[in-house]
Amino acid sequence: MNRPTIAAIATPPGIGAVALLRLSGVDAFAVASKVFRGRPSDRWEARRQHFGRIVAAADGSVVDEVLLTAFPGPGSFTGEDVVEIACHGGVIVTRRILEELLNAGAELAGPGEFSERAFLNGKMDLTRAEAIMDLISAQTDLAMKAAGEQLCGRLGERIEAIRLALVGLLAHLEAYIDFPEEDIDPDSSNTLKEKARAVLAEVEALLATADQGRILREGIRTVICGAPNAGKSSLLNRLLGFNRAIVNESAGTTRDTIEELINLRGIPLRLVDTAGLREGLEAVEREGIERSRAQIARAELILLVIDSGAGAGALEKISLPGSAKVVRLLNKADLPRHVDWTGDEGFAVSCLNEDSVEALRDHLYETITAGTTLGGGSLVSINVRHQHCLSRAKADLETAIETLAEGSSPEFVAMDLRGALDAVGDVIGRTDIEEILGEIFSQFCIGK
Numbered sequence: 001m002n003r004p005t006i007a008a009i010a011t012p013p014g015i016g017a018v019a020l021l022r023l024s025g026v027d028a029f030a031v032a033s034k035v036f037r038g039r040p041s042d043r044w045e046a047r048r049q050h051f052g053r054i055v056a057a058a059d060g061s062v063v064d065e066v067l068l069t070a071f072p073g074p075g076s077f078t079g080e081d082v083v084e085i086a087c088h089g090g091v092i093v094t095r096r097i098l099e100e101l102l103n104a105g106a107e108l109a110g111p112g113e114f115s116e117r118a119f120l121n122g123k124m125d126l127t128r129a130e131a132i133m134d135l136i137s138a139q140t141d142l143a144m145k146a147a148g149e150q151l152c153g154r155l156g157e158r159i160e161a162i163r164l165a166l167v168g169l170l171a172h173l174e175a176y177i178d179f180p181e182e183d184i185d186p187d188s189s190n191t192l193k194e195k196a197r198a199v200l201a202e203v204e205a206l207l208a209t210a211d212q213g214r215i216l217r218e219g220i221r222t223v224i225c226g227a228p229n230a231g232k233s234s235l236l237n238r239l240l241g242f243n244r245a246i247v248n249e250s251a252g253t254t255r256d257t258i259e260e261l262i263n264l265r266g267i268p269l270r271l272v273d274t275a276g277l278r279e280g281l282e283a284v285e286r287e288g289i290e291r292s293r294a295q296i297a298r299a300e301l302i303l304l305v306i307d308s309g310a311g312a313g314a315l316e317k318i319s320l321p322g323s324a325k326v327v328r329l330l331n332k333a334d335l336p337r338h339v340d341w342t343g344d345e346g347f348a349v350s351c352l353n354e355d356s357v358e359a360l361r362d363h364l365y366e367t368i369t370a371g372t373t374l375g376g377g378s379l380v381s382i383n384v385r386h387q388h389c390l391s392r393a394k395a396d397l398e399t400a401i402e403t404l405a406e407g408s409s410p411e412f413v414a415m416d417l418r419g420a421l422d423a424v425g426d427v428i429g430r431t432d433i434e435e436i437l438g439e440i441f442s443q444f445c446i447g448k
């Protein structure tokens with residue numbers, strides 16, 4: 001099927017030195033040659049830049065001087081003929097060139113359509129296609145490394161190995177089903193169970209990376225809360241490395257929530273500074289406190305900031321959800337400590353001391369990564385879609401193993417293994433995946 005030739009601006013909108021437009025499709029060279037004045041298309045050398053000008057079809061006026069690069073299919077990103085046009089950066093000039101390409105016969109590409117065509121043309125599996133967006137949106141080095149490993153095919157290779165193991169199991173089992181005179185003896189049944197358990201272990205190992213993947217892609221929602229004047233905004237500023245929040249000795253200075261992202265040793269933390277929790281004296285402060293409570297309810301990690309120079313009474317009205325991990329911080333450690341605090345109630349920190357703040361960063365990192373492999377070894381990690389598919393495969397494999405143990409008919413075992421195979425195939429797109437394509441590629445930026 002010949003899909004229409006598509007065109008899009010592949011760089012973000014705005015002013016810059018260079019912008020890039022991309023064409024893909026059977027008529028990509030023909031469309032580009034209609035607007036490009038330079039070396040004719042039959043003399044374009046693959047993967048070499050050619051200088052020329054983009055001219056307007058209406059009056060032949062020059063729109064911009066550009067560099068054109070041709071990528072003949074199937075040796076291109078999409079597997080189709082691809083043309084990339086590098087022009088001067090700017091909103092107007094890139095939009096004018098795109099308009100000329102559309103007038104010359106191209107259609108405007110949809111979100112993720114270039115990557116979708118690469119998948120449909122067998123240039124990559126779904127895990128690698130999804131890794132492109134993860135790489136673009138990575139906010140820390142660890143997130144970039146994880147996306148890079150997935151883009152190189154590490155996750156796809158592990159999924160394909162699981163899929164091939166399931167294919168082998170099914171082939172073995174269905175041979176006995178097709179030839180009933182060859183009964184499955186106990187040894188063969190035990191062998192099938194051991195192989196199925198080995199596949200199940202691989203699936204469970206990948207499922208165990210789901211939290212790691214979510215943290216690297218989305219970050220950890222971290223809410224800074226406490227009584228007024230406990231030093232919450234000072235702590236936010238020190239963790240950020242610049243003055244984002246207003247700091248004042250007057251209680252109730254923070255009236256609204258402030259959200260910023262920091263890179264904690266490669267882990268994204270979405271820090272939310274909140275208003276001091278107390279009985280608000282007037283409407284605006286009361287509204288800020290209600291917003292603070294709403295943020296606390298959504299938090300994954302709570303930094304409960306305590307003024308170590310004040311008594312414990314200020315904490316009596318602070319209620320925290322049981323679902324979030326709480327780190328208690330005894331702030332203002334440079335000042336005399338109130339008798340209510342012995343030091344065992346939390347981690348001592350002083351926002352006036354950089355060494356103290358650095359020690360806090362280490363403490364938070366150890367708290368977050370306890371029991372995980374973040375930052376060490378392979379960073380292959382699954383996303384929510386992968387988790388859903390692999391959870392289905394896990395359930396079907398467990399049922400198949402139970403059925404084998406009960407000595408039930410091999411047809412029932414085969415049915416469960418087929419279900420597991422379909423679920424695993426969904427991860428890399430080796431089954432009927434029409435209904436999941438739209439969901440995946442709709443998250444891409446235009447021109448990618």
